[in-house]
Amino acid sequence: xxxxxxxxxxxxxxxxxxxxxxxxxxxxxxxxxxxxxxxxxxxxxxxxxxxxxxxxxxxxxxxxxxxxxxxxxxxxxxxxxxxxxxxxxxxxxxxxxxxxxxxxxxxxxxxxxxxxxxxxxxxxxxxxxxxxxxxxxxxxxxxxxxxxxxxxxxxxxxxxxxxxxxxxxxxxxxxxxxxxxxxxxxxxxxxxxxxxxxxxxxxxxxxxxxxxxxxxxxxxxxxxxxxxxxxxxxxxxxxxxxxxxxxxxxxxxxxxxxxxxxxxxxxxxxxxxxxxxxxxxxxxxxxxxxxxxxxxxxxxxxxxxxxxxxxxxxxxxxxxxxxxxxxxxxxxxxxxxxxxxxxxxxxxxxxxxxxxxxxxxxxxxxxxxxxxxxxxxxxxxxxxxxxxxxxxxxxxxxxxxxxxxxxxxxxxxxxxxxxxxxxxxxxxxxxxxxxxxxxxxxxxxxxxxxxxxxxxxxxxxxxxxxxxxxxxxxxxxxxxxxxxxxxxxxxxxxxxxx
Numbered sequence: 001x002x003x004x005x006x007x008x009x010x011x012x013x014x015x016x017x018x019x020x021x022x023x024x025x026x027x028x029x030x031x032x033x034x035x036x037x038x039x040x041x042x043x044x045x046x047x048x049x050x051x052x053x054x055x056x057x058x059x060x061x062x063x064x065x066x067x068x069x070x071x072x073x074x075x076x077x078x079x080x081x082x083x084x085x086x087x088x089x090x091x092x093x094x095x096x097x098x099x100x101x102x103x104x105x106x107x108x109x110x111x112x113x114x115x116x117x118x119x120x121x122x123x124x125x126x127x128x129x130x131x132x133x134x135x136x137x138x139x140x141x142x143x144x145x146x147x148x149x150x151x152x153x154x155x156x157x158x159x160x161x162x163x164x165x166x167x168x169x170x171x172x173x174x175x176x177x178x179x180x181x182x183x184x185x186x187x188x189x190x191x192x193x194x195x196x197x198x199x200x201x202x203x204x205x206x207x208x209x210x211x212x213x214x215x216x217x218x219x220x221x222x223x224x225x226x227x228x229x230x231x232x233x234x235x236x237x238x239x240x241x242x243x244x245x246x247x248x249x250x251x252x253x254x255x256x257x258x259x260x261x262x263x264x265x266x267x268x269x270x271x272x273x274x275x276x277x278x279x280x281x282x283x284x285x286x287x288x289x290x291x292x293x294x295x296x297x298x299x300x301x302x303x304x305x306x307x308x309x310x311x312x313x314x315x316x317x318x319x320x321x322x323x324x325x326x327x328x329x330x331x332x333x334x335x336x337x338x339x340x341x342x343x344x345x346x347x348x349x350x351x352x353x354x355x356x357x358x359x360x361x362x363x364x365x366x367x368x369x370x371x372x373x374x375x376x377x378x379x380x381x382x383x384x385x386x387x388x389x390x391x392x393x394x395x396x397x398x399x400x401x402x403x404x405x406x407x408x409x410x411x412x413x414x415x416x417x418x419x420x421x422x423x424x425x426x427x428x429x430x431x432x433x434x435x436x437x438x439x440x441x442x443x444x445x446x447x448x449x450x451x452x453x454x455x456x457x458x459x460x461x462x463x464x465x466x467x468x469x470x471x472x473x474x475x476x477x478x479x480x481x482x483x484x485x486x487x488x489x490x491x492x493x494x495x496x497x498x
Contacts, residue, residue: 003091004345005308006203006366008084009298010059011291012052012212013328014314016045016337018288026230028289031296032312032341039310039343040351040387046399046431047316047336047359050328052102053077053120054404055315055359060084060101060124062363062378064402064482065426070104071404074120079106082375084363085126088203091370097127098189099207100134131188133181133209140184147179158216159264167258167267168279170223173216177290180218181209186294190301201307206298211287211318213261213327221286227278230285234334234452235323239270242324245457247443248427249323251408251415252330261326269326277321284320307345309369311362314338322452329403331427331438334452336401344369348389355391356399356431357383377485399431400478417442430471430478435460437471447471 018027021036022043048058049065057063057070060083070077085095101124105116116122121134133139141154149157153174161171177183189206196202236242243250256269261280272280295312302308315338319325322334329335340357342365360380367374368382385392406425409416423441430437431450438446447461447468461468 002307003093003201003370005201005305006088006093007298007302007308007310008203008205008362009208009295009310009312010205011208011210011288011312011314011339013316013318014211014288014291014339015317015320015334016043016314016339018285019339022339026225027285028224029292031292031299032339035295035299035310035312035343036341037350039341039349040347040353040383042340042342042353042355042357042383042386044354044399045313045338045340045357045359046333046401047314047338048400049402049404050316050335052315053104055328056102056124059313059315059359059362060103061376062360062374062380063376064360064379064400065404066402066428066479067379067482067484071426072407073102074104076104076106077124079109079125080376082363083124083126084205084366085124087126087363087367087370087372087374089126091372093201093203095127095203095205096192097123097129097205097207098131098133098185098192099205099209100132101127101205101207127205130192130204131185133185133207137181140181143184144175144179149175156264158214160216160262166279167265167272167276168262168283170227170279170283172219172222175218177218177221177293180290180294182291182294186297189298193301208291208294210291211284214263215261215280215283215287216263217283217286217290221290222283223286224289225282225285227275227282230278230281232454233274233277233321233323234332234454236456239324241456243270245459246446247416247420248330248405248408248440251405251412252325254412254415255408256326258326270324272324274321277324280326281320284318308343309345310341310343312339312341313359313362315359323457329405331403331429331436331446333431333436333450336399336429342383342387344384344387347387351386351389353386355386356396357386358396358399375486377489379482397432398474399429400475401429401431403427403429419443428475428479430475435467435471437468437475439472439475445472 020029021033053073054070057068061081088095103122103124104120105122163169253270258265258267316328364378365383368384404426419442428439436450
């Protein structure tokens with residue numbers, strides 16, 4: 001079989017429900033909707049963890065956090081693990097990066113003075129970087145200067161003009177729709193694409209920052225959505241009611257500030273009104289449509305390339321006002337439900353999958369497609385059967401994700417009971433068709449309805465002890481099933497060659 005071209009596109013912090021093709025009543029994603037007509041759409045796809053570095057470690061290695069142990073931005077990824085770029089090299093590709101991977105390197109391989117240990121924005125081992133774009137935006141800002149923008153204003157380039165009486169301004173960004181970081185990376189990828197030999201398969205990873213904050217949206221996308229023209233939010237009627245639901249929620253409210261999403265502002269997210277959150281959500285929708293427009297340029301350039309595997313997904317999602325939260329983390333499903341669309345050469349075309357799938361499935365899917373063996377045993381499973389219209393004989397019946405909250409224990413120890421400091425600082429979540437169960441060490445476990453609801457969340461754990469026991473058993477079985485099996489499946493003499 002001729003090896004395909006491979007394009008992995010991630011759009012950072014994109015919610016899984018924010019696509020026209022899956023029925024969102026407001027968000028406009030015409031290019032992804034058209035792409036879905038030729039692809040397999042995974043409607044119940046979930047990130048394995050959050051925030052960025054842990055989520056991407058799972059995406060790139062096929063491992064749950066319980067195994068890769070990247071617990072926060074800046075936690076190193078053990079160099080012993082295989083990943084999508086290293087595997088691609090074994091298959092003869094030069095995996096090429098546009099953007100970033102947020103991978104902190106294994107410090108045991110570097111001198112303490114090595115600058116790579118000063119940031120969590122390292123590059124996943126195996127990638128060749130064609131166009132980097134770190135959090136400081138320096139390559140993009142140089143590009144903007146070449147287009148005539150004054151560098152004197154670059155330190156506040158994502159600050160938007162305030163609106164009188166409003167915490168959240170709907171004013172446009174100070175750059176045009178064809179000058180976003182998304183457009184910058186798209187230009188870089190399309191230039192590189194035009195340099196590729198037709199007889200040599202390529203692999204690229206385009207890692208878009210948006211719709212990740214800062215929320216600065218160019219015209220016309222800043223005014224595309226009416227803040228009132230959307231559903232209400234999930235969760236309690238007030239932030240205080242939400243905080244009373246669980247100690248981790250209260251800690252998250254002390255952590256989340258509006259300035260993370262809108263530079264130059266100062267307010268805790270818990271102090272925003274529903275009106276403020278709706279205005280912010282309208283801007284978030286505008287960022288999604290802006291990214292979709294740039295994706296249209298990429299899809300148009302690839303339409304003539306039949307032998308190309310295209311994967312569109314995200315690293316994690318965004319609360320965007322639900323449960324009085326912004327950003328990612330915690331245990332609510334809104335933070336982990338992400339999009340996944342895959343168009344494979346020779347695939348079945350438009351196809352919908354309602355089974356629970358995981359970001360850990362991407363790595364084994366690529367291995368299966370390339371017919372190469374991993375150098376560690378991944379936790380995920382190949383999605384290739386779904387791409388050909390088949391249903392695997394055995395598949396998971398729930399989504400699984402983790403959130404390590406040790407940073408909150410360190411910063412706000414008084415927010416948690418003493419028992420929380422004595423065990424593992426991770427929330428392990430199991431989402432089934434009807435129920436979501438969250439297991440903590442030293443904190444109250446949670447059993448709640450799986451579907452997002454309005455009103456104060458209800459913990460059903462005490463009223464459903466049998467269900468709690470069943471979910472605990474399922475989680476324990478999952479932990480045991482995902483023990484590292486890299487060397488455990490063979491005996492030492494199986495490696496011996498006479």
